[in-house]
Amino acid sequence: MPRYREIYESLRQKIVLGQWPPGHRLPSEHELARSFGCARMTIGKALGALADQRLVTRRRRAGTVVNAPRPQESVLEIHDIEAELLAAGVSYAYQSLERRVRRANAADAAALGVPPGTPVLALTGLHRAGGQPHALEERLINLQAVPEARAERFADISPGRWLLQRIPWTEAEHQIAALNADAAIARRLAIRRNTACLTIERNTWRDEQRITHVRVIYPCDQHRLVARFRYGAA
Amino acid sequence: MPRYREIYESLRQKIVLGQWPPGHRLPSEHELARSFGCARMTIGKALGALADQRLVTRRRRAGTVVNAPRPQESVLEIHDIEAELLAAGVSYAYQSLERRVRRANAADAAALGVPPGTPVLALTGLHRAGGQPHALEERLINLQAVPEARAERFADISPGRWLLQRIPWTEAEHQIAALNADAAIARRLAIRRNTACLTIERNTWRDEQRITHVRVIYPCDQHRLVARFRYGAA
DNA sequence: AATCATAATATGCCTAGACATATTCAGAAA
DNA sequence: TTTCTGAATATGTCTAGGCATATTATGATT
Numbered sequence: 365m366p367r368y369r370e371i372y373e374s375l376r377q378k379i380v381l382g383q384w385p386p387g388h389r390l391p392s393e394h395e396l397a398r399s400f401g402c403a404r405m406t407i408g409k410a411l412g413a414l415a416d417q418r419l420v421t422r423r424r425r426a427g428t429v430v431n432a433p434r435p436q437e438s439v440l441e442i443h444d445i446e447a448e449l450l451a452a453g454v455s456y457a458y459q460s461l462e463r464r465v466r467r468a469n470a471a472d473a474a475a476l477g478v479p480p481g482t483p484v485l486a487l488t489g490l491h492r493a494g495g496q497p498h499a500l501e502e503r504l505i506n507l508q509a510v511p512e513a514r515a516e517r518f519a520d521i522s523p524g525r526w527l528l529q530r531i532p533w534t535e536a537e538h539q540i541a542a543l544n545a546d547a548a549i550a551r552r553l554a555i556r557r558n559t560a561c562l563t564i565e566r567n568t569w570r571d572e573q574r575i576t577h578v579r580v581i582y583p584c585d586q587h588r589l590v591a592r593f594r595y596g597a598a
Numbered sequence: 599m600p601r602y603r604e605i606y607e608s609l610r611q612k613i614v615l616g617q618w619p620p621g622h623r624l625p626s627e628h629e630l631a632r633s634f635g636c637a638r639m640t641i642g643k644a645l646g647a648l649a650d651q652r653l654v655t656r657r658r659r660a661g662t663v664v665n666a667p668r669p670q671e672s673v674l675e676i677h678d679i680e681a682e683l684l685a686a687g688v689s690y691a692y693q694s695l696e697r698r699v700r701r702a703n704a705a706d707a708a709a710l711g712v713p714p715g716t717p718v719l720a721l722t723g724l725h726r727a728g729g730q731p732h733a734l735e736e737r738l739i740n741l742q743a744v745p746e747a748r749a750e751r752f753a754d755i756s757p758g759r760w761l762l763q764r765i766p767w768t769e770a771e772h773q774i775a776a777l778n779a780d781a782a783i784a785r786r787l788a789i790r791r792n793t794a795c796l797t798i799e800r801n802t803w804r805d806e807q808r809i810t811h812v813r814v815i816y817p818c819d820q821h822r823l824v825a826r827f828r829y830g831a832a
Numbered sequence: 833a834a835t836c837a838t839a840a841t842a843t844g845c846c847t848a849g850a851c852a853t854a855t856t857c858a859g860a861a862a
Numbered sequence: 863t864t865t866c867t868g869a870a871t872a873t874g875t876c877t878a879g880g881c882a883t884a885t886t887a888t889g890a891t892t
Contacts, residue, residue, distance in 0.1 A: 366874075366875060366876090367875080367876075368875080368876085380768055392841080392842055392843085393842070393843070394841095394842080402876080402877085403876065403877045403878060403879090404877095404878085404879095405876075405877075405878085406875085406876065406877085408843080408844080408845095409875090409876095411843090412844095416650075422842090422843065422844090423842085423843075423884075423885070424841085424842055424843045424844070424883065424884040424885060425840085425841055425842050425843070425883090425884055425885035425886055425887095426841095426842075426843085426884085426885060426886075427841090427842060427843080428842085428843080528667060533667070534614055538823075539822050539823065540774060540796070540822060540823040541796060541818060541821075541822040541823075542776040542777075542794040542795055542796040542816075542818040543776075543794050543818055544778075544792070544793065544794040544818070558778070558792050558794075559778065560776040560777050560778040560792075560794035560795065560818075561776055561794065562774070562775060562776040562796075582776075584775060584776040584777055584778070584794075587775075588773050588774060588775040589772075589773065589774040589775075600844075600845060600846090601845075601846075602845080602846090626871080626872055626873085627872070627873070628871095628872080636846080636847085637846065637847045637848065637849090638847095638848085638849095638873095639846080639847075639848090640845085640846065640847085642873080642874080642875095643845090645873090646874095656872090656873065656874090657854075657855070657872085657873075658853065658854040658855060658856095658871085658872055658873045658874070659853090659854060659855035659856055659857095659870085659871055659872050659873070660854085660855060660856075660871095660872075660873090661871090661872060661873080662872085662873085
């Protein structure tokens with residue numbers, strides 16, 4: 365284990381075990397360098413890592429101070445449906461239900477964040493796992509940003525995959541919510557009306573330009589999201 | 599802007615805009631140091647930041663290689679209910695519905711991950727916003743890990759807050775799912791039976807020891823989780 | 833007592849070099 | 863041809879110094 369990591373762990377222990385409570389000011393880099401017997405830059409690297417983890421706040425002249433624990437913040441992984449199912453040994457298929465090129469109506473414009481009238485590709489499709497419906501996907505693609513999508517049929521290739529491999533994106537936003545399945549959703553997912561579903565909406569940007577909007581709907585017993593967080597870990 | 603950050607941004611652009619596609623090998627640190635006119639350590643810092651963001655992979659002798667874009671991975675912030683509502687200018691209150699000290703039954707043991715028979719504190723409470731029910735909380739606290747909770751009434755202080763301020767935790771896991779409200783949930787949240795609800799389950803550890811398990815249930819129109827992600831950003 | 837300029841201090845960033853180590857590549861041996 | 867061995871190479875880490883800059887503490891002035 366490199367020296368800076370040893371120092372990082374040593375300091376982290378003091379914080380996590382409460383020996384240095386929130387608000388406590390750490391010794392200066394010079395002092396730590398002396399006590400650990402290393403160069404100041406090595407201490408700087410260790411303290412920088414603590415700051416990256418939000419365990420401490422560093423300000424010039426003010427020094428390095430232990431933070432209060434964050435309320436909740438976690439790394440969420442939203443997996444690729446296809447890859448996930450294949451990894452679990454379940455067969456996967458994407459089935460296109462609807463494909464339409466149109467000028468954005470008011471709803472499209474709001475969802476995708478483009479002016480009404482912009483050409484969009486609207487896709488509805490079903491992700492199947494082991495033959496059974498697994499998730500329903502409703503997607504809008506901004507044809508101004510991705511003109512080559514106009515020529516693609518998306519008959520059995522998931523548009524998510526297709527986009528991911530072609531279009532670099534720079535920003536994404538997810539919204540996670542619950543909804544009661546209406547008649548149309550229930551029919552397509554082969555579930556009873558009013559069944560609770562988990563929805564994930566995702567908006568994707570490439571440098572200010574909106575690429576796609578997608579809403580994926582999972583029946584409540586088919587999917588849960590898992591997020592794991594280690595306080596102050598790498 | 600510091601030099602290493604300029605270099606980071608410059609390299610990031612090349613990757614994000616597709617100029618350097620996945621698999622492309624970056625020039626060596628020595629070459630970059632020469633072309634940017636700086637010390638190798640400064641380049642190392644920039645490349646290290648790119649690696650932290652998972653934009654590149656670095657291996658000795660093999661060099662620094664551009665990664666394929668991640669499928670989806672995002673930073674999820676699960677906010678403190680109380681702080682969130684207060685920030686929105688809505689009055690907040692916690693109301694205890696049930697408080698019981700018992701030896702863990704099979705369900706408790708499974709949820710909290712402790713052996714059956716372990717003393718636990720089981721709490722049910724309601725978060726109210728503007729007088730109206732906002733979320734239902736079901737919580738188990740491991741009294742072996744947090745003995746001081748036995749003396750606390752939790753009549754109007756949210757146990758989440760109480761714990762957060764007292765007990766340092768080192769690891770947490772969230773599970774997000776949807777469910778149909780059953781009769782008991784519907785009554786307490788003053789919603790109709792079968793209304794879709796978003797649930798967040800959270801398990802918290804302190805160095806291997808389980809501290810608490812909590813399930814928070816939000817009616818579908820009361821809450822959505824938002825996660826935002828900038829590809830390769832700080 | 834209050835305000836303001838100044839000095840002290842801790843971090844932020846940088847350089848130029850060094851040795852360590854993992855990995856690859858090329859050439860030698862089987 | 864295959865396998866093995868050693869050299870080359872790129873990163874990983876570290877040192878010992880330096881200047882820059884934000885912030886605080888101090889002391890002087892009003």
